[in-house]
Amino acid sequence: MKSINIKQVDAFTTIPFCGNPAAVVIDAASITDDEKLKIAREMNLSETAFVSPSEVADFKVQFFTPKFEVDLCGHATIGTFYALYEEKKLDLSKNIFFQETKAGVLPVELADINGEKVFMMTQPSPKFQPIDMDKKNIAKLIGLSENDLIDISAMKVNTGLCWLVFGVKSLDKLMNAKLDLRAIEEISRKYNVIGITPFCLKTLNEKYSYHMRASAPIAGVVEDPVCGTGNGCVASYIIHNKLIECNDSVNLIGEEGHEVNRPGCAYVTISKLHDEINEIKIGGTAVTVLNGNLIF
Numbered sequence: 574m575k576s577i578n579i580k581q582v583d584a585f586t587t588i589p590f591c592g593n594p595a596a597v598v599i600d601a602a603s604i605t606d607d608e609k610l611k612i613a614r615e616m617n618l619s620e621t622a623f624v625s626p627s628e629v630a631d632f633k634v635q636f637f638t639p640k641f642e643v644d645l646c647g648h649a650t651i652g653t654f655y656a657l658y659e660e661k662k663l664d665l666s667k668n669i670f671f672q673e674t675k676a677g678v679l680p681v682e683l684a685d686i687n688g689e690k691v692f693m694m695t696q697p698s699p700k701f702q703p704i705d706m707d708k709k710n711i712a713k714l715i716g717l718s719e720n721d722l723i724d725i726s727a728m729k730v731n732t733g734l735c736w737l738v739f740g741v742k743s744l745d746k747l748m749n750a751k752l753d754l755r756a757i758e759e760i761s762r763k764y765n766v767i768g769i770t771p772f773c774l775k776t777l778n779e780k781y782s783y784h785m786r787a788s789a790p791i792a793g794v795v796e797d798p799v800c801g802t803g804n805g806c807v808a809s810y811i812i813h814n815k816l817i818e819c820n821d822s823v824n825l826i827g828e829e830g831h832e833v834n835r836p837g838c839a840y841v842t843i844s845k846l847h848d849e850i851n852e853i854k855i856g857g858t859a860v861t862v863l864n865g866n867l868i869f
Contacts, residue, residue, distance in 0.1 A: 574868060574869070575604075576868045578599070578864070579612075579867045580599070580863060581594055581595070581596050581616070581861070581862050581864075582595055582655055582656055582859050583835075583860050583861075584648040584651040584655070584799065584857055585648055585801075585830075585839050586799070586836070586859070586860065587689065587859075589860055589862045592648070592835060592836075592857070592859070592860075593619070593648035593797060593798040595622060595648055595651075596612075596613070596621040597622045597652050598621070599653075599656055599660055600624065600625075601623035601625045606642070608869070609642075613639050617639055619648075619797050620638055621637050621649070622634055622646065624653060627672075627673040629671075630672055630673040631670045634649075634674055638793055638794065639792075641792070647694060647696070647802045647805065648797075648799060650681060650694045652859050654670065655690070655861070656861065668684070676696075676697055676734075677697060680694075680695045681693065682695075684856065689858050690858065691840060692856055693840065693854045693856030696802065698732075698853065699730055699732045699805070699809035699853060700731040700732075701810075703729075704727055706764070711727050713756065714756050714757055715769075716753065717741065721742060721743065725814045727739035729764060730809055730810050730813075732802055732809060732853055733802050734802040735766045736767060736769065736770045736803055738807055738810040739769070740773065740816070741773045743775070744776070744777070744784055747772070747773045750771070752796065754788070757788055757789075761791040767791065767802075770785055770787045770806055771786055772785035772807045772810075774811075774816060774817075782827060783808075783811060783825070785829050787803035798829065798833050799829045799838070799839060804855055805855050807827065808853065820845070821845060822845065823842075824842050825840075827841060837857070840856040840857060841853070841854070
C-alpha cells in the first residue's frame with residue numbers, strides 16, 4: 574500500500590469553489606506513470622499535476638487528464654506552484670523558478686499584484702496554423718450560425734497545447750452557446766487539437782479584455798472553467814490578428830468560467846519583437862480547498 578499527500582487547489586481565483594480546480598501531488602517521485610493516470614481518473618478533474626525532482630530545473634511537473642498525459646497545463650501549473658509555496662518548498666530568495674515539462678523547461682515567476690501572490694508562467698511562443706474548415710461548420714460546434722462569428726478566420730494556435738481559436742461577435746450568444754461535444758471531439762481528432770476556445774471581445778467585467786470558453790471532450794473535459802493554455806492561445810490570436818493594439822508589450826485579463834458557475838480570471842502579458850510575439854506569460858492566484866492523503 575502507498576500513501577501520498579494530495580491537494581486540490583482552485584486556480585485563477587482567491588475564492589473557494591471558483592476558478593479551475595487542479596489536484597497536486599508535490600512528492601511524486603515514487604509513483605509510476607500508470608499510477609499517476611489512475612490517480613488522475615480518481616480525482617476526475619481536468620488535470621492532476623505530479624511534482625518530482627529534476628536535473629535540469631527546480632522541479633519536474635507532469636500533467637495528467639483522466640484520459641492521458643498532456644505536455645502542459647496552465648491552471649495546474651498555477652495550482653502546483655501555489656501548493657509548493659504553501660508547503661514552503663520554494664526558495665524565496667528568488668522569485669523565478671523553472672519547471673521541466675514535456676513542452677520544455679519553462680519559467681514561473683512569483684509576483685505581487687495588488688497585494689496578492691500571483692504566479693506567472695511563461696508559455697512557449699505561439700505557433701499559428703490556418704484550418705481548412707468553413708465558418709458554417711465552425712459555428713455549428715457551439716450551435717451558432719456563421720454570421721455570429723467575427724470576420725477573422727479560425728486558427729490552430731499552440732502555446733504548449735494546441736487549441737482551435739475563433740471569435741464570436743455577441744457575448745450573450747457565446748455565453749448561451751450549446752457545445753456539440755461529439756462534433757468537437759471529432760474535429761479535435763481530425764485536426765490534432767486538444768479542443769476549442771471560442772472568445773468574445775465584450776466582457777462582463779469592463780476592466781477585463783475578453784471573455785472565453787474552453788471545451789476539450791477528447792481529454793475528458795466538457796468545459797474547463799479557466800484554462801491557462803487556452804488563455805495563452807486566445808490572447809495570442811487576438812494580438813496576432815491586431816484585434817487589440819500591442820506595440821512592444823500589452824497586459825490583458827481574460828475572464829472565464831461563468832457558464833459553469835466557477836468564474837475566474839487569467840492575467841496575460843504578451844511581448845513582441847519585430848512585430849512578432851516572442852513571449853507570453855499567463856498568471857493567476859489560487860486557493861487550496863482540500864488537503865489529505867490518498868491510499869492505494
